[in-house]
Amino acid sequence: MSTTHSPSSGEEMTAEEAAQLSPEEAMIAGAEADGIYIVHRRERFPIAGTKAEKRAERTIATVFVIGFLAAVAFIVVFCGAVPYEFKLPGAGNQNYRYFTPLLGGLLGLALACIGIGVVLWAKWLLPEEEAVQDRHDGASDMTQQILGAGTLVSGFEDLGIARRSMLKTTLGLAGGALGLVPLVALVGAMIKKPGRGPGQSLFHTPYGPGVPLVYSDGRRVSPDDLQPGGIATVFPGVEGGVKNSDSPTLLIRLRPGQTVKARKNQANFGWGEYVAFSKICTHAGCPASLYEQKTGRLLCPCHQSQFDVLQDAKPVFGPATRSLPKLPLDVEMVDGRQYFKARDDFPEAIGPSFWERP
Template sequence: MSSVDQNQPTADEIRDMTPEEAMIVGAELDGIRIAHRRERFPIRGTKAEKRAERGVAASFLIAALAGVAFIVCFIIVPFHWHLPGTPQNFKYFTPLLGGTLAAMLIFFGAGLVLWAKWLMPEEEAVQDRHDEPSSEEDQLLTEAALAQGFEDTGLGRRPMLRNSLLLAGGALATVPLVALVGGMIKKPGNKLFHTFFDPKWAPEGQKYVPIVYEDFRRVSPDDFEPGGLATVFPGVRQEVDGKNGVTDASSPTLIIRLRPGQKIEARKGQAAWGWPAENPQFVAYSKICTHAGCPASLYEQQTTRLLCPCHQSQFEVLKDAKPVFGPASRSLPKLPIHVEVGEDGRQYFVATSDYHEAIGPAFWERP
């Protein structure tokens, strides 16, 4: 505000003004020219004003209900994948979350727009920029402008609008928290320590879980050339409840056939986990990198190292998949394997037990 303004009211004169009068005077003294200002409803309490208020409140209420629906869907709608031919109700989980979230944002935004267009005064103003410090009069005029702005919103005299806005705002604040924190409410228990290679998942009448390719063909030692490897999975496929070892995220495993003369420096207690047990030429390791969970499946036959392409961690196969380069600090978990003779007389791999340690990267409860 310029110090040469001769018509600037005193602090006492400003205190005697109504908030709207003080707001207009302050705007003019601050270089703001109000070109047009009109109340939407000069006479308060009319039926038209009530209809407009109910319309805005309805938008906020719908936004709040959509937020509640999002939380309900997040909690109760099934989301686990199931095999084709089994109940596919999981497919509604993502569309329902997306739809309710979109409805909440759309109606909250619509309520704000309608509030400004239907209820708040119509005003056009032009302001000149200035950099002078604020005087006491400036501060009082600013307070008046803020007070009049709040009065223009109608929150003080429109409880329906205020309450619906609080509901919608509460939903808008709660939904992100539910989405971010909801997955951590229930502890995973021991799920991270078990895969479908556990013998309890063995097909009826069999002692061990068969090892299969992604098309469920069984894996045989005869499939491998020296130095070769393949990605394999537990042969678990239950049509009733949709359990599937091939699609399970913890399942991908590498079987590697060593070249002649190569020998594994096994970790303690794991010397007989390959096949043949007395001098293993086949070994199996989790394909999931222990750093960040990427697929560590690039195998260099000459250096006998497994490379993870994400962050360049390297695991020395002849040292039982010990990390020798990069950010990974833990060896790839080793799967105990053996062979059994199938009905066709060929040998096929089986897992004699589950992994003895959690696969994948470290997590908060791992010692």
Template sequence: MSTTHEPHTTAGSHVQPPEPLTADELREMSTEDAMLAGTEADGVHIVHRRNRFPVPGTKAEKRVERAVALTFLISALGGVGFIVAFVALPYRWHLPGTPQNFRFYTPALGALLAIMLIFMGVGLVLWAKWLMPEEEAVQDRHDDPTTEQDKLMIEATLLSGLEDTGLPRRGLILKTLGLAGGAMLTVPLVALVGGMIKNPGNKFFHTQFRPNKKLFPPNGHVPIVDVDFRRIGPDDLEPGGLLTVFPGIHEDDSDGFNGVTDAASPTLLIRLHPGQKVQARKGQAGFGWPTANPEYVAFSKICTHAGCPASLYEQQTSRLLCPCHQSQFEVLKDAKPVFGPASRSLPKLPLGVEMGDDGRQYFVALDDYHEAIGPAFWNRP
């Protein structure tokens, strides 16, 4: 190749080819020289360019390479740790006085995610600062159309940039970067998709009011209790009164088998005024108590729009109001929605009465809710 066309640079000088280079001349040049020619042709003047390690493969370079690779390895281990913690750590809420290991679940995920992202960022910064060439450049503006020579010089610039990263000869960094990158791609998939892999079965269609003959022989009817587990009877409500009640299940095991703390079980027990009658929906005529002329009815407290507590009761209009989005349910029409965004009636609980050991009558749930609790998208298929 003609030496008159070979670009050269020193600190503070510009590459100035004496005349435009042809495509053939550019193909004959080294990647470095073609890149430098390309920068000058594109109005980019290399003011200063120096390799961090002019002699490749020195002990100092290897030490730096291992340090950068270590940050990527730690990032990869953080991602693997996140996946393991997401799958293996206990996350279910437990009652006070029982093992509370679930409280470490979210902090562990946050810490491991932070380790993965921080060390990936640190590794990339150290790689650019310690291993890639040090360079200063000034670029001129121009709007000329792209020529064949421009394309070849751009290609050389990209290839030179790849060589500057050192990836082709730094296998350790390449491998650890691949591990860290793989972890970063996998972690979001695990976090977003992992919760949807497990089949919830029919858990959305049952509450702890479900008959339990093991705990309450012989018929399995679950007692209805107040928040302090005091059993509730017909004499505990005045006409027009309302009370939030729960299934009377209380087993302080490690899984928190407790009716009062169960999110799906809050229920509104309502005593109607004398003379008020409920227009029962199909199949629910016998759900109130007494069966023939119900004076007491019970509905799920969880709004069928967005799951808020529909617990504001207007005795004069016999309507339940959800304070979140103003849905209203007509109690005398079996909690049918009459205003607001809710589109489904509140599920109704079959009520019954049993005699207690003290000779008083107490409410029980004769069966579980016959509909899914909560927002309407949990409708039965």
């Protein structure tokens, strides 16, 4: 039969005796058996149900309700209440810029409110206690395990969950809504199966035959704009502005003497010393835009993947395993000046690999 020694009383307690104790008695006895001495302990509200206690409960419940509303608002914004599609400057409503800040702010508010509410619950409603603990080694025997369980039950009773239904309800609402956030964010984008039909952004971008290349402000791109070794981020100049996040394209003008070893069936994708590749890294979708013009290396700053432009953007270092998609270029004359346009869309899907990529 296992026994435990109580340092304060000098007596040994059996497991059977420990099982007869109330949760609070077991908590105190277990603390003493474990070398913890409770110096001071008092209830925050010795008389339950006072106006001060109810006021504290209402304040904490209000914080939980705010957290619940913030989590619900996150889900509403994520599901389309706020526009998220990118548009070029001057192309109409630019409210898409608020989408990401709103998601971050609402999620932060929900987490903060639940955390603040729990802290206020502990500071305002749980018993005030000071204890001193002696350090010790070794495993606990059965009696100490029973007393430890009593400590957990006593701590749960101190929360007052049974008689504080308002706090229990609001905490459950806030926690439940917050729990839905990752479910909506992770599963929501997988509900619609990707395909190859028109408008399927996994396989198609706004580029197409004759679509002009433009800067972010809508100006058309001319071969005269770049110096040898220069680069520029360009977009498809489509009506209504660009709505796809896979549209950013890196236009590169090679230095004199540099040539590109083109991939099969892509030898005519460039135009003179100009080539254009998707700016979206094929590893994790970061912008690969750090260009070393002397060596022709293109670096993705997120995970240090490097692509050799002179080998048609083949990955030569880092976690990326697939070349950057190449855009077929062409030019047209407008008012006596040449401007770039796409000859067709990218011949392969943009960005990182996914489960149905051929």
